[in-house]
Structure formats: structure tokens, C-alpha cells
Amino acid sequence: MLDTAHPPLVPHGGNLGYAVRRYGIAREHWIDLSTGINPRGYPVPAIDPQAWLRLPDDDDGLEDIAAQHYGASRALAVAGTQAAIRMLPAILPAGPIGVGLLTYGEYAPAFAQAGFRVERFVTEVLADSGAQADFVLEPRRALPTHLKHLVIVNPNNPGTELFEPEVLLGWHRQLAARGGTLIVDEAFVEAVPGFSVASQVDVEGLIVLRSIGKFFGMAGARAGFVLASASVDRAMRHARGPWTVAGPARAAVRAALLDGGWQRETRTYLAEASARLASRLTQHGLSVRHTPFFAWVCDADAERRQDALARHGVWVRRFDVVPGLRFGLPADELAWDKLDAALRAACDKENAR
Template structure:
């Protein structure tokens, strides 16, 4: 039986209300950079009023459109990646599963609750912290012999590590030979499509999760997709049940997935904005890595940075598993200017 006393609340970005109360600054005066969501999301078209009245049509063409978009044989629509994470332990055999020490925080508790032995790893850029992990994930090394499953966020959130499809598939082959599975979370890969392995999910041993929230800026729609072999698709479909994605959300996401012109322009815009953010932060800190949607700064004084930036009305996400903080993209030139000005003041205050 689930024991509420044992529940662990996983912190996330987007908690601007908490920051507003803590620092006494009204919400409208903040620049929220605490998530990696595209601040210029897909322009939502008018929604058919009947979409609010009818039950969602699980048999529409949304999943076929998603499968074609991802180059996968099939796609299962779910209420965001979070819903898939809660279901995944039920479709995999129990055993040791590798989860990054610095990665999306919902995976470890979901599998621990289900009775899996979670082995925390660090990636090779953080190999100096090997004593704080079960193993170092490195393409040049074999996976630990007792590892049955592995969760890989590619590109990683928040550390921005990335792996080529060939590197990813090497890990998949090692796990498949043991009867295990590689789960690849591609929530941020839409802006870096060359990293995706979505087109390789037809066989056992590989599950890919895709998100609509980050690149398309539709986090509020709560839509994601599970890509896997036929057996996994059937099992997850049964666990998901009917009507998990609302009718209005289905219509908006369908339109966004078909709008290839918007996608191409957005990839170019995000690449430029992501590089601009990384270049700006590099003027204030030597340890910056980035994707088109966010930058990560490793720093033992991350809590001080977050606090001082917050006093200027700029909210960033702090991480403690490996000390550092993440910046999302400013939405406009005024926000860019405020961020740069605040960084200049904080740098002076911290004596850097």
C-alpha cells in the first residue's frame, strides 16, 4: 500500500508563485527563466467549440501524424511525458535501472516506488563525481553487468550532455542482450533532431518518449508520445485508458505537428537564441553548456546565484544533485537587457 509519509516531492521549474511570495515581488514583475520551454510557442489556432463538448476521439489521426513526424512505426498519445513515466515500471521486468544523478527528477522515484533497484550514474563530463554514483556513463565503457535498464535523457536536462544515435544504440544493444530496455527521453530533441533514435523503435529493447511542451511551447496542453515496439504499445495503451488527451489539445497538437514551415523557422530561431544565451553567460562564468532551449552553469555557489538573481526579479532553476543552475530563454529584448544588467550586478556582488 502506498504510504504518503514516504512520498518525495520532486522540485521543478515554473514555480514562480513560490518565488513571488518568498521575495515579495509581484508575479508580473518577474522574468521566469526557470523552465526550458520555448517562450515563443506555437500560435494556437481557433478551437472548434465542439471539441469542448465531445469526448476526445482516441481514434482520430493524431497518433498517425505523430508517428510520421517522428519517423516511428507507431505512437501512443499520453497526457505528457509525466504520465508515461508513471506507467513505464509496469511494462518492464524488475531489476537494476540506471538513472542519471543530474537529470529529470521524476524517473528515480517512479521506479523506486515500483520496486526497481535504482543505480544513479554520472556522465563523463561529471566523472570527477564518480564517488557519488554507482557508475560513470561513458560511450567508451561497457554498462555495469547487473544493469537491466537505463534511462537516458538526450540531450540531457539540465546538464546538456548529448549522444549520437550510434552511441545510444550501442547501449541499447548491450541491454537488449540481457533482456533489458533503454528508455530515451527526447523531450528537448525537437530542436536537435539529428540526435533522435525515434525511427529505431520497432524492435524490443528501446522506448522513446517525446514531448510537445518544450520546442512547441505547448506545455499547458499536457501532450506527449510513447514510441516503442508493438508489445510495449499495447501494454502502455491498456494502462493509459481512454480519453487521456483532451479534444482541444489533440486538435492544437495535430496542427502543430503538421506545420513544418513553423518548425523549420523555430529550429533556426532557437539555435540562434540558445547560442546567444550561452555566449552571454560565458562572459560571467567559465562553466556553461547549452542546448537551443536552455543553458546550464555548474557552480558550487548555485544557491547564491539563484538568490541574488531573484532579488532582481529573475527566476532560474537551481539543482543540488550536482550544484548548478539552468537558464531558459528570455522572451524579448527587454528581458535580455534585464538579464545582462542583473548578471553584471551579481558578478560584482560575488566578487567574480
């Protein structure tokens, strides 16, 4: 059971300060691969100085631009999808909700703190991993009959599972018939847009969350969007309140969403870089699955290997619920070389035994 009175802080990547303190290596000597953020983010143009002086304009057309970009009827701007996750329990009817055991860690505590019964699932690829879960999620089988809601991160972070839209919409139909909801977190789908279900959100019982931080490399902007039916949009708009996305962030996000040429070039770059990362990890004897943003290594020795990499100035994210490591993309050739040297030290000696 989750402690809803004093829930622990959920660990996340990007905690390089912790690594600096633990290993005594100056920040400038690290390469931080602990997040799945595009290391070649959008080149934000100069921001009008007036954006710092005025209250954010919630009627500046940004939401219309986002809706058009995502192919949805409407979009609600929020201060990162993390803000939306905290709002969701207040607008959904009570009932058991399925959340992946190996997935983005903020969903389970958000719903548990609101009194929902959270049931953890594993996908087929983890069914034989020994992880303790309440059920196995399989595309060809019906959802548990008592389940009211389901959260799917697609592609999954960090497990990399990717579900076809037809599968997601099939789960939605099952849940909607019970008065429930399918929540699809598409934080990493921008690189593979054909897997998005954003265009289907006019139906009740389907909510899609989209992030600016990952594909556009603008995590510091704290901006994202909720795509949903008119009734859910109204409820979340009321819960959100005004001025939740800062004016300078709105200007930067607007420019990024309108730059189709940069988006096309970036999809190509991410596909090539992630294939290179997967190949590099495989060469060092690791078993790899990957998305365009990161690679996942299921590794029973994850704690020792993370430590070995860190001692060579490479910081990666470790997961314990299913032991493994997530590797983000190196930003430049110096980072690639440093990763290769650290992998030789952390993996090759062991493989030679």
C-alpha cells in the same frame, strides 16, 4: 535509499508562485527562466468549440500524424510524458535500472516506488565533480553487467550531455541481450532531430518518449507520445486507458505537428537564442554548457547566486545534487535586458574582487 512510502515531491522549474511569495515581488515584474520551454511557442489556431463538448476522439488520426512526424512505426498519445513515466514500471521486468544523478527528477522515484533498484550514474563530464554516484556512464565502455534497464535523457536536462544515436543503440543492444530496455527521453531533441532514435523503435527493448511541451512551447496542453515496439505499445495502451489527452489539446497538437514551416523557423530561432544566452552568461564569468533550449552553469555557489538573481526579478532553476543553475531563454528584448542587469548584480561585483 529513496523513501517509497512517503516520497518527497520532486522540485521542478515553473514554480514562479514560490518566488513571488518568498521575495515579495509582483508576478508581472519577474522574468521566469526556470524552465527549458521555448518562450515563443506555437501560435495555436482557434479551436472548434465542439472540441469542448465532445469526449476526446482517440481515433482522430493524431497518433498517425505523430508517428509520421517522428519517423516511427506507431505512436501512443499520453497526457504528457510524465504520465508515461509513471506507467513504465508496470510494463517492464524487474531488475536494476540506471538513472542519471543529474537529470529529469521523476524517473528515479517512479521506479523506486514500484520496487526497482535504482542506480544513479554520472556522465564523463561530471566524473570529477565529487558527486556520489553508483557508476560512470561512458560511451566507450560496456554497461555494468548487472544493469537491466537504463534511462537516458537526450539531450540531458539539465546537464546538456548529448549522445549520438550509434552510442544509444550500442547500449540498447547490450540491454536487449539481457532482456532489458533502453528508455530514451527525447523531450529536447526536436531542435536537433538528427540525434533521435525514434526511427529504430520497432526493435524490442527500446522505448522513446517525445514531448510537445518543450519545442512547441505547449506545456499546458499536457501532451506527449510513447514510441515503442508493437508489444510495448499494446501494454501501455491498455495501461493508459481512454480519453487521456483532452480534445482541444489534440487539435492544437495536430496543427503544430503538421506545420513544418514553423518548425524549421523555430529550430533556427532556438539555435541563435541559445548561443546568445551562452555568450551572455560567459561574459559575466560563468562556465556554461547549453542546448538550444537552456544553458547549464555548474556553480558551487548556486544557492547564493540564485538568490541574488531573484532579488532582481530573475527566476532560474537551482540544482543541488550537482550544484548549478539552469537558465531558460528570455522571451523578448526587455527580458534580455533584465537578465543582463541581474547578472551584473549577481556576478560582476564578485568577479571584480
